[in-house]
Amino acid sequence: MAGLKLTSIDKSYGDVDVLKDINLDIEAGELIVFVGPSGCGKSTLLRMIAGLEKITGGTLEIDGLVVNDVPPAQRGIAMVFQSYALYPHMTVFDNMAFALKLAKLSKDEIDTAVRKAADILQLTPYLDRLPKALSGGQRQRVAIGRCIVRDPKVFLFDEPLSNLDAALRVATRLEIAQLKESMPDRTMIYVTHDQVEAMTLASRIVVLADKGISQVGTPLELYETPQNEFVAQFIGSPAMNLFAGEIVATGERTSIALEGGHGVVQSAYPSQEGDLGAKVNVGIRPEDLALTDDPENSYTATVDVQENLGEVTLLFFKPDSPGAEPVIAKLPGIHRGLKGETLNLSAAPEKVHVFRDGISLLYRGT
Amino acid sequence: MHPALQGLITIVIGVGGCVGYFYFSNFLLDRFLLPARAFTAAETAARRRLGLIFLFALPTLLILALYLSGTGLSGIASGWGLFWLLVVLALIFGLWRLTGFVFATGETTAGHNISHANMIRPWLFLLPAILALGLYLTYPVFETLRLSLIHRNGGVGIGNYTFMFGEQKFWEAMRNNMLWLVVVPAMSTAFGLIVAQLTDRLSWGNIAKMLVFMPMAISMVGASVIWKLVYESRPAEVEQIGVLNALWVGMGGEPQQWLTLPVWNNFFLMVVLIWIQTGFAMVILSAALRGIPEETVEAAIVDGAGPFQIFFKIKVPQIMSTIVVVWTTITLVVLKVFDIVFTMTNGQWGTQVLANYMYDKMFRANDWGTGSAAAMVIMLLVTPILVWNVRNARKEMR
Structure with missing residues (x-):
C-alpha cells in the first residue's frame, strides 16, 4: 500500500x-x-x-x-x-x-x-x-x-x-x-x-x-x-570474537593461521589465489565455540572469568596481551569449576567468518 | 564627612553586621552549645548549669530590667503595662522551654548534638528576618488599624470609613483601580507571552528581550518622567516635543493635553505600568515556554497542528499555572500603584487611585484616620490575591 x-x-x-x-x-x-x-x-x-x-x-x-x-x-x-x-x-x-x-x-x-x-x-x-x-x-x-x-x-x-x-x-x-x-x-x-x-x-x-x-x-x-x-x-550478544590471522590456503574453503601460534582454522568461506598471505580477521560467535580435546588446530587459552547464567556458561579467556579484548565462549548448560583451566576451543568451518579489510569474504565485489 | 563615605560606611556596617551575626551565631551554636562530640553524664550536667546561667538567666534578667525600666513599677497596672508584662513573661517562658532542648540530661552522643544543632540552625537564619518583618510589617498593620478607628476630632469608631465611603473621590479611586486591575495585568501578561514566544526563535531574540526587560530596571518615577515627556504638549504653532503629539499633529490633529483627557488619561497612565511590567511577564513566561517538552510540540506538528493551534492548544495550556502566577503578581503591583499617578497627574482629571488617595489624605490633608482607613481598604483588596498567588506559586514549585 x-x-x-x-x-x-x-x-x-x-x-x-x-x-x-x-x-x-x-x-x-x-x-x-x-x-x-x-x-x-x-x-x-x-x-x-x-x-x-x-x-x-x-x-x-x-x-x-x-x-x-x-x-x-x-x-x-x-x-x-x-x-x-x-x-x-x-x-x-x-x-x-x-x-x-x-x-x-x-x-x-x-x-x-x-x-x-x-x-x-x-x-x-x-x-x-x-x-x-x-x-x-x-x-x-x-x-x-x-x-x-x-x-x-x-x-x-x-x-x-x-x-x-x-x-x-x-x-x-x-x-x-x-x-x-x-x-x-x-x-x-x-x-x-x-x-x-x-x-x-x-x-x-x-x-x-x-x-x-x-x-x-x-x-x-x-x-x-x-x-x-x-x-x-553489533548483532549478537556477547559480541563476535575476532582473531587476527593470515590466510595460508585458498580455494572453496579457506585456512587461516591465527596470530600468536593459536593454530590454523578452517572456514567454509571461499577465497581467491590472490588472498594467499593476506592479513584477515577471523570472526567466531561465542556460541559457536566448542570445547575439544584435540590440542591440534584449536585455540588454547586459560579461563580468566566464568559467568554461570544457568542455561549457558560464559567463559572469558585470558588474552595474549594484557588489555586486549578477551575471547568469549558461550557453552550451553552448566559447567562447574572451569576457572583457571586451560582449554582447547574449536568451531565448525561453516561458523567461521573471515573479514579482509573489515569486509566479509562472502560480500567482496558486491 | 562626605555623604558617599557615610553611605559606604553604612554598607560596610550593615553587610558586616549580617555576616558577623550569621558567623558568630553559628559559631556559638557549633562550638559551645552543641559541639559535634559525645558528652558524659557529668559533662552534660556541668554544661547545663553553666548554660542556664549564661544563656537563659542573664537574658531573662535583662528582659525583666528592660521591662521595668520601660514601664516602672506603678505602670504595671495600666493596660499597656499588662500587655508588655504578658510579652515579657512569654519570652521568659520560651527561653526556659529551650533549655530542655539545648541541654540534655545524662549521656549524649555526637549524633544527638549534631541533629539538635541542625534543628536550631534554621531559626538562627530566620530570626533577623522575623524580627525585621515583625517590626516593619506586622506592627504597622495593627497600628494602621488602630489609627483608622480614631477620628480627627478624637472620636473612636468607624467614622473614618463612613466618611470615606461618602466621598466621591474615593469611589473614583475605586473605579480607576478596578480599571487598572482589569487592563494592566491582562495587557502585560499578553504582551509578555507574545514577546516571549516571538523572540524565542530569533537570532537577535536576546537583544529584543533585553530591550523589553530594560524598563524593569527603571524606577516608576523615572518611567513616569519619561512618559510625561512622551505625552508633553506645546501650543499648535510651536514644534511639539512630545512624541505622541508630534505623531498626532503630523497626522493632522490638534495638539492635545493627553493627561487631562477624561477617562483616556487613565489608559495613558496604565501604558506606563504595562511598559514596565511586560518585561517581568516576558522573563517568567519565556522560562516557562522553554520548559515545555519539545516532543509534545513535535507530536502536535505530526498531528497536523498549525503554529496558532500549537501556541494556543499545546503551549499555553501547559504553562497556564505560570500565567496565573504572573497575572496575580502583576495584579498585586497594580493594586498598590502610586508613583505613576502621583508623578504624572497626582490624581487630577479623574485619575485618582486608592494609594494616591491614601497619600492625599494622610500627608496632604493630615487626616491620619481617613488615610489609614484607605490603607486598610487596599490591604483588604490585596490579601486574597496575595494568598491565591502564594498558593499558585507553591503548586508551581511542586
Missing part, C-alpha cells in the same frame, strides 16, 4: 555531516528496524521521514510521491515518541482525538475512532484520565493509540520501549508485534538500540553506522552472514 523510497539522502547540520547517501527501499507492510550505536543518526533518519527534520539532500518518496517538502501532517505518517510526548493537559480521550479534531472530523466520527482504538489497546477505563495518572505502560499505549486513530500509512516508532522497565518492555514488544500482525498492510519503521527488539520485531533490519547504512537484511541474514566486522560485532 505505502512503500517508502529513500534516494541518496544526506543530512548535515552546518558543516557536520550526520548521514550521507542513504539509499533504501521499504516495501508496503514491512516492519523495518533501524539499529545502530548511539549517535549514528538513526533517530535523525526517522525524524526526516516524519518531516520533523529538513532533508539536506536526496529525495524521500512515500507511496511514489516525493514528500521532501510536504508538512508532516500530510505525509500519512504517525509517530510514537521516545518520551511518549502526551499532551499533559489533555485527557486520554482528548490526546487521541486531537489530530482528528484538527482534521475537523465530526464528533461522532471522532468518538467512534477513539473508542475503537481504546478498545484495541485496553484503554477504555482510562479515557477520562490525565496522562500523569497513568502508568508508564499505559502512557505508551496512549501514544500508540494516538497513532492508530489517525489510520496512517506509515507508523514511526522512536525507541518506544526505552523508558519502560524490563518486564513491561517484553510485554509491550509483544503487543507491538501483535499490532503489526493486525495491520498487515501498514508499514512500520522502528528505531531502537536494543538488538533483541530488532531481532524479534523486524522483517528487515537496517544497521546504521558511520553516517551510512552498514547492512540491510532479515534478522537471520545479519546474524548468519554479516557483511562486515561492524555488523558482525
